[in-house]
Amino acid sequence: xTALFTTVLAASTSYAQxxxxxxxxxxxxxxxxxxxxxxxxxxxxxxxxxxxxxASMEMVLTCASDAYRFNLQAAxxxxxxxxxxxxxxxxRNIGGSIQGRGASGSFQVIAQAxxxxxxxxxxxxxxxxxxxxxxxxxxxxxxxxxxx
Numbered sequence: 001x002t003a004l005f006t007t008v009l010a011a012s013t014s015y016a017q018x019x020x021x022x023x024x025x026x027x028x029x030x031x032x033x034x035x036x037x038x039x040x041x042x043x044x045x046x047x048x049x050x051x052x053x054x055a056s057m058e059m060v061l062t063c064a065s066d067a068y069r070f071n072l073q074a075a076x077x078x079x080x081x082x083x084x085x086x087x088x089x090x091x092r093n094i095g096g097s098i099q100g101r102g103a104s105g106s107f108q109v110i111a112q113a114x115x116x117x118x119x120x121x122x123x124x125x126x127x128x129x130x131x132x133x134x135x136x137x138x139x140x141x142x143x144x145x146x147x148x
Contacts, residue, residue, distance in 0.1 A: 020078035021057050023105045023124050024050045030129075032144030034068065037137070042068050046144050055079060063144070074098060087111055105129075 029047045036042070046063040061072040069091060076085030076098055083102050088095035096116065100109030105124030110117065118135035127148040134141050 019052070020055065020083070020103050021050070021052050021105070023126070024057075024129070025052055026050060026148055028129055028146035028148055030144065030146040032063065032131075032142060034063070034065075034139065035141040037140055042066075044068065044142075044144070046146060048146060063142075078102070083107060083109060 027047070027049050029045070032044045032046055033041050034044050042065040044063045044065045046061060048059060048061040051058045055078045057076050057078070059072070059074045059076075061070075061074075063070055063072075071090045072087060073090060074085060074087040076083050081101055081103055083098065083100050085098045086095060087098055094113050094116065096111060096113030098109050098111050100107060100120075102108065102122075105122075107120070107122045109120050109122075111120060112118075116135065116137050118133050118139075121130075121132045123130050129144075129146040131142070131144040131146070133143075
């Protein structure tokens with residue numbers, strides 16, 4: 001679930017629409033699924049809050065099912081189409097770096113930590129947000145649909 005740190009990308013409601021994080025500010029929630037290493041999958045409910053200050057963004061994401069829970073925090077900075085930052089998954093005490101490209105609410109990033117790599121795609125359109133993740137660890141994939 002550490003891959004869910006991907007949703008780390010967010011913005012402030014007062015930030016201009018041309019911003020790298022345009023349309024992402026605020027609180028989002030919705031359903032998703034997570035696929036584990038053994039092939040099993042769990043339905044999850046997620047809630048995310050995005051805050052932006054200039055070219056910097058902070059995110060807090062919590063997702064849970066009856067048997068599974070993760071808490072992701074991230075901070076990123078955007079410059080010239082590049083997105084760089086850090087993430088932590090507090091319930092598992094793991095964290096690392098985020099690097100990738102993105103603009104106007106659409107991002108392709110790679111999140112890394114010792115022994116962990118995840119490819120993350122995040123797209124925001126209006127009041128809908130789609131997040132897809134693929135990882136190389138106990139957590140294999142996640143698909144999340146959030147709304148404002």
